[in-house]
Amino acid sequence: MSFRTESTLAGYARATVDLRARMIDYTRSRFAQQYLKAFLEPTLDATTDGPDHKTAVIDALGRVAHQPWQDGEPYVLAPAMTAIIAAAAQALDLTGDIIGNDTAPSDAGVLFLPEPIYERGIQGHVTSIGAIAWAKFHNTTNGRTGWWITGWADRDDPLDPAAARRRRQLTEAPELAAQLGPYVLHSFAEIPIGVPITAPGEIPEEVDRDWETAPDGRFCIDESTLRMHAVAAVLYAFWRIQEQPIATIANLPLDRPARRRALRASLRHDTRVVMLRRTKPITEPTGETKWHYRVRFLVRGHWRRLTNADGQPYRIWIHSYIKGPDGAPLLLGETVSVLAR
Numbered sequence: 001m002s003f004r005t006e007s008t009l010a011g012y013a014r015a016t017v018d019l020r021a022r023m024i025d026y027t028r029s030r031f032a033q034q035y036l037k038a039f040l041e042p043t044l045d046a047t048t049d050g051p052d053h054k055t056a057v058i059d060a061l062g063r064v065a066h067q068p069w070q071d072g073e074p075y076v077l078a079p080a081m082t083a084i085i086a087a088a089a090q091a092l093d094l095t096g097d098i099i100g101n102d103t104a105p106s107d108a109g110v111l112f113l114p115e116p117i118y119e120r121g122i123q124g125h126v127t128s129i130g131a132i133a134w135a136k137f138h139n140t141t142n143g144r145t146g147w148w149i150t151g152w153a154d155r156d157d158p159l160d161p162a163a164a165r166r167r168r169q170l171t172e173a174p175e176l177a178a179q180l181g182p183y184v185l186h187s188f189a190e191i192p193i194g195v196p197i198t199a200p201g202e203i204p205e206e207v208d209r210d211w212e213t214a215p216d217g218r219f220c221i222d223e224s225t226l227r228m229h230a231v232a233a234v235l236y237a238f239w240r241i242q243e244q245p246i247a248t249i250a251n252l253p254l255d256r257p258a259r260r261r262a263l264r265a266s267l268r269h270d271t272r273v274v275m276l277r278r279t280k281p282i283t284e285p286t287g288e289t290k291w292h293y294r295v296r297f298l299v300r301g302h303w304r305r306l307t308n309a310d311g312q313p314y315r316i317w318i319h320s321y322i323k324g325p326d327g328a329p330l331l332l333g334e335t336v337s338v339l340a341r
Contacts, residue, residue, distance in 0.1 A: 002156070002182065003076075003114035009250065012076050013271050014258045016112060019131075019182050020069050021265045026181030027066035036062055039185060060137075064148045065185060068133035070266070072108035077238065078275040079115040081247065083323075086117045086219035087297040088237035093227040095199045099191055104147060104239050107136040111238055116154060118220040119230035124211040126220060127162035130154030131183050132235045136193075146192035151231030152183035159215035162186070189229035191236065199227065217302030242274045246294045249274050296324030 006015045026032050037058055077085065116128040131152040138145045157163045166184070170177040191197070214220030223230045241247055249272045254262070299322070303315045322330070 002154075003112065006114075009273060010255060012114070012273060013254045016074050016076060016271045017254070017258045017262045017265075017267060019112070020074065020110065020267055021261060023069040023181050023183060024066070024265060024267075026179075027062075027069060029179065031176075031179040032065070032181070033062060036065060036185065040188075061148070061188065064135050064137065065133075065150055068108045068110050068135050068150075072110050072133065072135065073106040074110050074112070074271045075105075075238075075242075076112045076114065076271060076273040078273055080276050081241075081274055082113065082115045082117060082219060083297050083299060084241060084246070084276075084295065085234060085237050086221060088241060089117075089230070089233035090221050090226070092233045092237060094197045094236070095227050096196050098196055099146075099193055101145075101193050103193075103236075104134065104136070105242065109134055111235060116157060116160070116218070117234055118160070118214050118218055119151075120212065120214065120220055120222050120224075122224045125162065126160075126212040126214050127186050128153045128157045128160040129231060129234060130157065132231050132238075134235060144192055145194065146190050149189040149191065149229075149232050149235055150185060151187035151189070151229075153186050155180055155182055155184050159218065161212050187229060187231050189232035191228075191232055197228070217304075219300060238274070246276060247274050248276070294325070294328055296322050296328045296330045299323045 002019070003012065003015050006012055040058055040061065041054075111132045113130055113132075116130045118126050118128050120126050129151055131154075133150045133152065134147045136145065137148050153160060153162055155163065155166075167177075221230045221233070226233055228236075242249065251270060251272055254271070298320060299318075301320045302318055304318050305313060305315045307313050324330075
């Protein structure tokens with residue numbers, strides 16, 4: 001079960017319970033620990049002092065990778081909100097800001113993106129952001145408190161270049177592919193609490209970039225132009241926008257089988273979907289549009305698929321444009337009013 005096969009609120013609720021239960025099983029597995037160790041070792045070899053410290057860091061990050069799926073509050077980002085969150089994240093710069101202790105809606109949680117946002121890393125490779133998990137932590141080494149953030153790609157995303165590379169790599173090792181969870185870890189990030197956020201280091205000019213194109217019609221964030229990791233920017237934009245008037249949060253209905261599965265797995269099953277606020281009740285009997293945008297945002301260039309009079313499919317290129325009512329706040333550039341604290 002996945003969000004690609006669901007389009008209703010009840011379907012989102014069922015998919016959330018199923019995906020979280022599978023991710024709990026996966027993050028507890030020995031294979032997940034081996035994957036995490038292999039993922040972290042190149043960085044830890046250069047930044048940690050001795051094998052004991054390295055083991056302690058891997059164990060701590062292993063708990064961070066597991067805990068939000070088990071105990072965190074689940075959120076689903078409605079596809080109509082994807083453009084707003086992506087535009088806000090791309091324009092975000094928190095350098096020098098001090099983040100408060102209550103910025104996040106909870107100490108731990110998981111944000112699901114049924115319509116993924118894609119990120120292009122500094123090496124030029126593109127991967128999907130299908131889910132983002134966060135957990136508050138206290139670093140006993142330096143006494144600092146903050147959120148550890150994990151970015152996860154949809155393992156079976158048909159549009160994700162990273163998923164395609166992974167499938168090619170695992171063609172001769174189907175037993176390894178079977179051990180993966182529905183989401184694959186691809187990044188760690190941190191948002192500190194109570195201390196100024198430092199500017200990122202400059203990207204070396206000699207970096208050899210293998211530039212990949214993003215899927216047609218999808219939002220892709222270029223991490224080389226950001227002031228923080230892409231998953232941290234997307235998550236922070238979600239935290240701030242979900243509490244603004246443009247957003248509304250609805251509790252998802254859960255059918256009996258899914259509710260029983262959640263209880264068996266000891267899962268929180270009060271999943272919430274974050275949507276654009278409607279200007280009229282959804283049940284109001286009218287043929288007019290029941291909601292409209294209250295902000296302006298950039299719609300990136302994309303291909304639109306059409307069918308001609310003979311039934312033959314074709315497509316046309318739609319150039320980038322600004323969508324939303326005249327005079328509304330613009331979620332683009334250095335001034336993003338909805339993110340103001």
